[in-house]
Amino acid sequence: MTRSTVGLAAEVQVTRGEFTLRAAVVAAPGEVLAVLGPNGSGKSTLLSAIAGLTPLSGGWIALDGVTLDDADSGAFVEAAHRPVGFVFQDYRLFPHLSVLDNVAFSPRVRGLGRRPARAVADDWLARLGLADLSHRRPADLSGGQAQRVALGRALAGGPTLLLLDEPLSALDARTRLDVQGELKRHLADFAGPCLLVTHDPLEALVLADRLLVLEHGRVVQEGTPAEVARRPATEYVARLVGLNLYAGTADGAHVALEGGGSFVVPDHDERGAVLVALRPSAVVVSTSPPDVSSVRNTWPATITGLTLLTDRVRLDLSGEPSALVDVTPAAVAELGLDAGQRVWLSAKATELEVYGHTRPARSAKG
Amino acid sequence: MTGARTSVREPAGRPPASATLSRRERERRSVTGVGARSAPLPLLVPALVAVAFLVIPLAGLLIRAPWANAWEVLHGSQVAEALTLSLWTSTLATAISVVVGVPLAWVLARTDLPGLRLVRALVTLPLVLPPVVGGVALLLAFGRNGFLGQFLDQWFGITIPFSPAAVVMAETFVAMPFLVVTVEGALRSADRGFEEAAATLGARRLTVFRRVTLPLVMPSLAAGAVLCWARALGEFGATITFAGSFPGRTQTMPIAVYYALETDPDAAILLSLVLLLVSVVVLVALRDRWLRGGAAP
Numbered sequence: 001m002t003r004s005t006v007g008l009a010a011e012v013q014v015t016r017g018e019f020t021l022r023a024a025v026v027a028a029p030g031e032v033l034a035v036l037g038p039n040g041s042g043k044s045t046l047l048s049a050i051a052g053l054t055p056l057s058g059g060w061i062a063l064d065g066v067t068l069d070d071a072d073s074g075a076f077v078e079a080a081h082r083p084v085g086f087v088f089q090d091y092r093l094f095p096h097l098s099v100l101d102n103v104a105f106s107p108r109v110r111g112l113g114r115r116p117a118r119a120v121a122d123d124w125l126a127r128l129g130l131a132d133l134s135h136r137r138p139a140d141l142s143g144g145q146a147q148r149v150a151l152g153r154a155l156a157g158g159p160t161l162l163l164l165d166e167p168l169s170a171l172d173a174r175t176r177l178d179v180q181g182e183l184k185r186h187l188a189d190f191a192g193p194c195l196l197v198t199h200d201p202l203e204a205l206v207l208a209d210r211l212l213v214l215e216h217g218r219v220v221q222e223g224t225p226a227e228v229a230r231r232p233a234t235e236y237v238a239r240l241v242g243l244n245l246y247a248g249t250a251d252g253a254h255v256a257l258e259g260g261g262s263f264v265v266p267d268h269d270e271r272g273a274v275l276v277a278l279r280p281s282a283v284v285v286s287t288s289p290p291d292v293s294s295v296r297n298t299w300p301a302t303i304t305g306l307t308l309l310t311d312r313v314r315l316d317l318s319g320e321p322s323a324l325v326d327v328t329p330a331a332v333a334e335l336g337l338d339a340g341q342r343v344w345l346s347a348k349a350t351e352l353e354v355y356g357h358t359r360p361a362r363s364a365k366g
Numbered sequence: 367m368t369g370a371r372t373s374v375r376e377p378a379g380r381p382p383a384s385a386t387l388s389r390r391e392r393e394r395r396s397v398t399g400v401g402a403r404s405a406p407l408p409l410l411v412p413a414l415v416a417v418a419f420l421v422i423p424l425a426g427l428l429i430r431a432p433w434a435n436a437w438e439v440l441h442g443s444q445v446a447e448a449l450t451l452s453l454w455t456s457t458l459a460t461a462i463s464v465v466v467g468v469p470l471a472w473v474l475a476r477t478d479l480p481g482l483r484l485v486r487a488l489v490t491l492p493l494v495l496p497p498v499v500g501g502v503a504l505l506l507a508f509g510r511n512g513f514l515g516q517f518l519d520q521w522f523g524i525t526i527p528f529s530p531a532a533v534v535m536a537e538t539f540v541a542m543p544f545l546v547v548t549v550e551g552a553l554r555s556a557d558r559g560f561e562e563a564a565a566t567l568g569a570r571r572l573t574v575f576r577r578v579t580l581p582l583v584m585p586s587l588a589a590g591a592v593l594c595w596a597r598a599l600g601e602f603g604a605t606i607t608f609a610g611s612f613p614g615r616t617q618t619m620p621i622a623v624y625y626a627l628e629t630d631p632d633a634a635i636l637l638s639l640v641l642l643l644v645s646v647v648v649l650v651a652l653r654d655r656w657l658r659g660g661a662a663p
């Protein structure tokens with residue numbers, strides 16, 4: 001990655017007390033990069049640094065080849081002069097201005113007269129289906145409307161980079177789906193790179209072209225949604241996408257797991273440190289030892305918890321290895337499954353996804 | 367176990383206190399969601415004493431006022447001159463306070479300049495300083511022999527003390543801190559997120575101040591200005607020390623009241639009533655802020 005890259009390129013390092021964020025980020029024009037991570041992983045700090053609200057303590061940020069921040073040379077473009085649109089998690093619509101004037105704010109302060117700025121705003125409001133609301137105050141908007149106004153306000157300034165901080169998290173579940181679909185359309189229309197911070201994996205999978213997973217201020221995985229969903233790199237990502245994940249060491253077909261236990265998985269080319277991903281629905285539960293078969297991995301485990309999900313029951317099992325297993329409510333009744341019970345688990349070798357335990361290629365040094 | 371707990375709450379031989387609750391009271395409590403309307407005596411009695419102490423003197427003004435020949439009394443005194451002087455000087459003092467006090471409040475609330483804590487202490491000092499001391503201090507600085515005043519006198523022939531300008535200065539000195547403190551508090555509690563948002567939309571710092579910060583603290587600025595104006599209007603100690611009491615020139619309403627009390631008590635009462643009326647108007651203007659049980663917006 002070089003600074004002359006078209007789109008966004010950055011080696012971000014921000015130190016705040018004990019916490020340090022180190023992340024390398026690249027986003028091409030037209031690409032939606034979702035930054036996924038738990039609370040306190042540094043997602044918002046990353047956006048804040050790119051927007052110029054938080055100066056870097058190390059590294060640099062460049063947009064379309066122009067340096068916005070460089071901790072070494074000291075170069076720094078103030079937030080007001082960066083061609084960046086920012087949609088805040090809490091929207092931050094100016095309460096004293098109408099919807100129209102909120103959206104006209106950016107064109108206005110960037111030099112347009114009152115009337116041309118309002119014309120630009122009218123245009124955006126029409127495009128976002130908000131023309132009827134232009135004279136309302138932000139306090140009189142619903143959550144979904146406020147979200148769209150915030151997006152319109154960020155876009156009206158004509159930014160070349162769009163930053164969205166948890167854009168849907170303030171919405172209730174019902175509105176979220178509608179707004180999500182709409183947001184996807186508008187993001188597709190946006191020509192520049194777009195960074196979207198979220199802790200909702202579904203939002204990331206639906207909206208993003210590529211995912212970047214942050215944990216404790218570090219990039220732990222980067223890839224397309226499909227890659228990340230199939231081969232999670234960490235426990236956190238595995239839980240997000242609903243997979244069992246085991247770290248282990250491969251020696252031929254035999255994979256010894258770190259937490260105890262082992263799997264036999266023929267036909268993989270990995271050696272040394274590997275990760276094994278297993279879908280909870282791919283595990284079969286039985287109350288007696290099943291017929292031993294070479295293509296099946298079989299091991300005993302104890303049920304420690306049962307949770308009813310919409311159409312299935314998730315069993316929490318402790319054993320070597322421990323696992324989450326999904327069964328039908330009918331199976332729970334037939335087998336008489338209950339907490340504390342000893343059962344047998346088995347999984348076909350073909351259901352076990354074995355892959356190298358490598359860190360993402362583009363993570364920042366250190 | 368239940369029995370044991372009950373015996374702790376209800377000492378033996380004493381049944382739970384029972385009284386009747388009227389239908390209206392039931393309805394009121396269920397609607398407002400609060401407890402009994404009455405207050406326990408140890409709280410109610412001191413509260414009534416406080417109310418009486420604050421209200422009785424005002425009632426005295428109304429009772430003793432010479433309503434019958436009010437017009438002649440007022441006409442005979444210099445009330446029009448004093449009131450005019452008071453109104454324009456306190457308004458000018460407020461305007462000056464807004465023009466320099468709001469930027470000062472911003473600097474105190476938003477910057478990290480060295481010595482800011484000392485500046486804040488000095489700026490708020492007039493709030494607690496006896497106004498007479500303020501007047502003496504102004505005299506020593508801007509008086510004919512003051513360390514600044516002597517140069518104004520020698521070089522420009524400007525003499526400030528005992529002029530209407532001195533009235534305005536004395537009032538500004540005493541009243542501006544009220545505005546600064548009010549606006550600074552509002553700026554501190556204002557959501558910085560809006561300013562960040564404005565910055566990402568391309569607004570420079572001065573634009574952010576003008577188009578976002580200022581409108582957001584406008585209610586507090588208005589309240590601070592009214593407070594400042596009321597304080598300037600009632601200013602006595604600093605004004606009489608620094609500006610004296612020349613009728614028509616530096617004699618403001620409070621000073622006129624004070625002198626009238628010696629020569630013409632009826633006029634003093636009526637002048638006081640005029641000031642009371644102005645105060646009531648101010649209070650009504652600020653009712654949203656102060657009369658809503660402390661839940662200021």
